[in-house]
Amino acid sequence: MGGEEEFGPSALGTKEHWDAAYERELKIFKESGDAGEIWFGEESMNRLIRWLEKQKIPLGCSVLDIGTGNGVLLVELAKSGYTNLTGIDYCPSAVQLSKSIMEKEGLPHVKLQVEDILNPSDELSGFQVCIDKGTFDAISLNPDNAAEKRKQYVKSLHKVLRPGGFFLITSCNWTREELSNEFKEGFLFLEELPTPTFCFGGRTGSSVTALVFQHRT
Ligand SMILES: C[S@@+](CC[C@H](N)C(=O)[O-])C[C@H]1O[C@@H](n2cnc3c(N)ncnc32)[C@H](O)[C@@H]1O
Known part of the structure; x- marks a missing residue:
């Protein structure tokens, strides 16, 4: 499993795909109140929250959700007591959707902004925890020089x-070994979180990988 050779370029790697997807989801949310897809399922969120709780990460620590989509992970983090939450996505419609969902959930303190993680603004810095659920996977499927984009990520x-901060990544395109290799420049592999089998991009049977890294200077 894994690697660009097997998981070649796909629509899932393009901004056009996500723009169209979240335009649709925003419309559905406005009509029916349905928040839409939870990538890798509920358990993928619980697993991350359990890890943060086990590490006794303070509830006020700054958390960044990279490629937040509908922001449902941030809703779950807020419900678990985390108070300093930021979500970014490069799709304005995803940010609009996540803002509408926060409003509905009564969570106005969750910060949401349009940002491309491959070209982040200077104000995006100093986070104690960064979370990626499916975004590095999407970037890996970009038809236009994905290898370079992964390096930029x-x-x-x-x-x-921030130095010493934690990075939690959930992926189904990459194995533990591959991710450890991708993030070896500047990150220390800490642990793998146990996961079930799932599917992504129409491929079934790939097992989800959830890893924790630590920023090292
Ligand atoms: C598979 S979805 C996952 C969404 C969300 N993390 C979740 O778990 O439901 C990938 C997300 O990454 C976003 N994305 C892809 N490339 C990005 C980039 N360069 N910068 C910011 N967001 C990006 C997409 O718009 C989409 O919301």
Whole structure:
């Protein structure tokens, strides 16, 4: 499993795809109140929250959700007591959707902004925890020089996460070994979180990988 050779370029790697997807989801949310897809399922969120709780990460620590989509992970984090939450997505419609969902959930303190993680603004820095659920996977499927974009992602992550901060990634395109290799510049592999089998991009049977890294200078 894994690697660009097997998981070649796909619509899932393009901004056009996500723009169209979240335009649709925003419309559905306005009509029916349905928040839409939870990538990798509920358990993928619980697993991350359990890890943060086990580590006794303070509830006020700054958390960044990279490629937040509908922001449902941030809703769950807020419901678990985390108070300093930021979500970014490069799709304005995703940010609009997540803002509408926060409003409905009564969570106005969750910060949401349009940002491309491959070119983050200077104000995006100093986070104690960064979370990625499916975004590095999407970037890996970009038809236009994905290898370069993955390298840029690692550089951006190193910039936005503070030294000693934690990075939690959930992926179904990459194995533990592959991710450890991708993030070896500037990050220390800490642990793998146990996961079930799932599917992404129409491929079934790939097992989800959930890993924790720590920023090192
Ligand atoms: C598979 S979805 C996952 C959404 C969300 N993390 C979740 O778990 O439901 C990938 C998300 O990454 C966003 N994304 C892809 N490339 C991005 C980039 N360069 N910068 C910011 N967001 C990006 C997409 O718009 C989409 O919301």
